[in-house]
Amino acid sequence: MTDTGDKVSRLLALVPYILSQGVASISETAGAFGIGEDQLRKELEMLWLCGRSSGPEDLIDLMFDGDTVSVTYDGGLSRPLKLTATEAMTLAVALRTLTDVPGATQGGAAERALTKIEAAAGQHLDADAVDIRLAGRDRWLNLARQAVEQKRAVELDYYSANRDETTRRVIDPVRVFIAEEIGYLEAWCRRAESMRIFRVDRIEDATLLDEPANVPANVTLTDVSAGVYRPAPEHLLVELRLGPGWEWVSDYYPCETVTPADAALQEAQRVTLRVANPAWVAALVRRSGGAVTVLAPDWLARDVEASATQALAAYRGQ
Numbered sequence: 409m410t411d412t413g414d415k416v417s418r419l420l421a422l423v424p425y426i427l428s429q430g431v432a433s434i435s436e437t438a439g440a441f442g443i444g445e446d447q448l449r450k451e452l453e454m455l456w457l458c459g460r461s462s463g464p465e466d467l468i469d470l471m472f473d474g475d476t477v478s479v480t481y482d483g484g485l486s487r488p489l490k491l492t493a494t495e496a497m498t499l500a501v502a503l504r505t506l507t508d509v510p511g512a513t514q515g516g517a518a519e520r521a522l523t524k525i526e527a528a529a530g531q532h533l534d535a536d537a538v539d540i541r542l543a544g545r546d547r548w549l550n551l552a553r554q555a556v557e558q559k560r561a562v563e564l565d566y567y568s569a570n571r572d573e574t575t576r577r578v579i580d581p582v583r584v585f586i587a588e589e590i591g592y593l594e595a596w597c598r599r600a601e602s603m604r605i606f607r608v609d610r611i612e613d614a615t616l617l618d619e620p621a622n623v624p625a626n627v628t629l630t631d632v633s634a635g636v637y638r639p640a641p642e643h644l645l646v647e648l649r650l651g652p653g654w655e656w657v658s659d660y661y662p663c664e665t666v667t668p669a670d671a672a673l674q675e676a677q678r679v680t681l682r683v684a685n686p687a688w689v690a691a692l693v694r695r696s697g698g699a700v701t702v703l704a705p706d707w708l709a710r711d712v713e714a715s716a717t718q719a720l721a722a723y724r725g726q
Contacts, residue, residue, distance in 0.1 A: 418443070419451060419458070423468060423479055431478045452477060500525050548611040552593040555581040559621045562595070564614040566606055569688050574612055575599070580621035583629065587636050594630060596623045603627050605636060637662060639682035646689055646708065650677045651699030657692070678703070690715050 418441055425440065426432045438448040455468045469481035503522040555562045562581055567574045579595035582603075586592070591608035630636075639662055650657055658666045658679045667678040683689055690712045693700050702709040 415451065419455060422452065423455065426470075426477060426479050431473075431476045434475045434477060437477070496525055548608045548614055549584070549591040551614055551616060552581060552584045552591070552608060555616055555621070556584055556593075558616075561617040561619050561621050562614055563617055564606075565612040567610045567612055569610065569691065571685060571687055578617070579604070579606070580623045582621075582623055582627070585632065587632055590636075592632075592636060596621075596627060603630065605630060605632075635662065640684075641682075643682035643684050644686060644705070644708075645680060645682050646686075646702065647678065647680045647704040648689075649701040649703055650679060651696070651701075652676070654696055654699045657700070686711070694719065 422437075422441070425437065429437075434445055434448060438445045441448065443451075449472075452470055452472075455470060458468050467481075468479070471478050471480050500522060503519075503525070551562070554560075560581075561578055563576070563578045565574055565576050577597055577599040579593075579597050581593055581595040583594050584591065585594070593606045593608060593611075595604060595606065596602075597604040645664070648657070655669070655677050658677065661681055663679045663681045665678075665680045669675060669677040686708055689702060689708060693702060693712050694716060702712050
């Protein structure tokens with residue numbers, strides 16, 4: 409917060425604080441707010457200019473007596489705070505969002521606060537009309553952390569970019585980690601019967617099961633010190649042309665070469681990278697709407713073009 413923001417917040421809190429004390433000590437009040445006595449006196453003097461209007465009868469009034477201060481007129485600040493409909497709606501939506509995060513609240517405090525706000529606002533509050541969803545990354549990252557902490561199994565729908573498909577599976581979580589600002593969940597996959605690393609942002613749906621995680625005793629964690637995805641020499645080497653807006657691919661995936669775009673020559677960025685499954689390349693091209701082009705190998709370029717033509721024909725036939 410800025411210095412101005414700190415001062416405004418302090419000024420708003422000073423009157424209720426002094427009122428609660430009746431007659432407040434200057435030194436103790438300065439200590440409570442973490443400022444010097446001289447600064448406190450200056451800020452208190454500013455309150456003489458504050459009120460509901462410019463008339464002297466509506467301005468806050470203070471009385472100094474040696475090392476003490478008291479409020480003789482509070483300008484209405486002693487009245488209980490009454491939220492507007494917009495303020496109540498904002499708080500209700502925030503609390504409902506918070507209660508939707510597994511493990512984010514404890515002891516039902518958020519639920520109790522939400523109940524009080526809804527009861528006070530009455531018919532003026534319709535938080536059900538606001539549809540709020542947490543970003544998938546944050547929502548599933550919190551659930552993954554809870555699953556690891558509580559050692560519980562998880563059922564999830566997961567999108568595999570390599571195969572361009574979504575599958576449902578039950579996993580036994582082992583650890584959560586962040587690599588290059590991306591969240592990952594490493595777990596024993598009962599479907600594959602081996603350890604797998606799942607990108608949290610590719611989880612489409614997940615449920616924390618009421619059964620304990622059952623991780624085989626002999627599993628070992630993946631060494632991710634050199635990166636989560638490390639292309640193998642035997643993987644297919646692909647060359648792509650990345651049109652405007654799709655240059656992020658060279659930052660997102662490990663590339664062997666990157667040739668920058670040349671605006672003067674109207675040349676798009678080119679990259680070469682190794683892929684474990686050619687289906688991932690076809691899916692990338694389809695999602696790009698033609699902005700990504702396969703340059704090599706030739707057989708993959710022909711296959712991707714054929715699959716795109718087939719998909720377009722099926723779409724037009726609907």
